[in-house]
Amino acid sequence: MFITPDFRRSRRIPFNLIFAVLLFVAASRAAVADELAVWNFNDSNLNVDHGSGTLTTTIAAANVLFAAGTTNNARQGDIAGQALSLQGGTSTANNGRNITFNVSTLGFSNIVVSFATQGTSTGFNSNQFQYSLDGISFINFGSPFIPATAFGSVPIIFSLAAIAGLNDNPNAAFRIVFNGASSSTGTNRLDNIVVEGTTIDTAEVPEPASVLLLASGLGGLYKLRKRKSVTQKAQKLKP
Ligand SMILES: [Ca+2]
Ligand SMILES: [Ca+2]
Secondary structure, X not given: OOHHHXXXXXXXXXXXXXXXXXXXXXXXXXXXXXXXXXXXXXOOOOOOOEEOOEEEEOOOHHHEEEEEOOOOOOOOOOOOOEEEEEEOOHHHOOOOOEEEXXXXXXXXXXXXXXXXXXXXXXXXXXXXXXXXXXXXXXXXXXXXXXXXXXXXXOOEEEEOOOOHHHOOOOOOEEEEEOOOXXXXXXXXXXXXXXXXXXXXXXXXXXXXXXXXXXXXXXXXHHHHHHHHHHHHHHHHHOO
């Protein structure tokens, strides 16, 4: 007679605990921020180093070099390694040219682009950041930035959270247009270019549903075990 209430309580506590843990896991997953693409240039090429994206440039190939980098804005434990190093070029022909990075933001919002940069006194000293919603037309964002003479420890950050069109967009693209170089060997280095965002809540909708499904499955299991136990007890009580 005394066994029944204890049995029921001991089975209920673990189920409630499991349900609470599942809800907690679902809630914490909704707030995760992710790096969508990172270029650390440590392998001295334009290929993306973490995540996915493509980086291209209209700067003359002879003026696309790699030189000592920085840990400023480095991610995932990346070492300083190399940095992208762009020169003004013959007759400073590279003024007005750019680097463009195409990064799909599907499933993400609150897009932020950041990087470390430094420039020599005759390098590009008036650089305009732009974004694109279709990968074709680019729109100026913020004022032109002047690279410091050393990488330092503070990256340049463009928060694009207010640009709703950049959210969940497979054609999102970003560009830096270089200007102001006054010599062919004037240089601007860039390192640790990062595009990051926050998982969009609507993309999480299936997860709570899965949790409920799992929870109802666990509830079913609990009922089944309870029924089985009652049946077993009833059988034991039979003379
Ligand atoms: Ca680097
Ligand atoms: Ca690379």
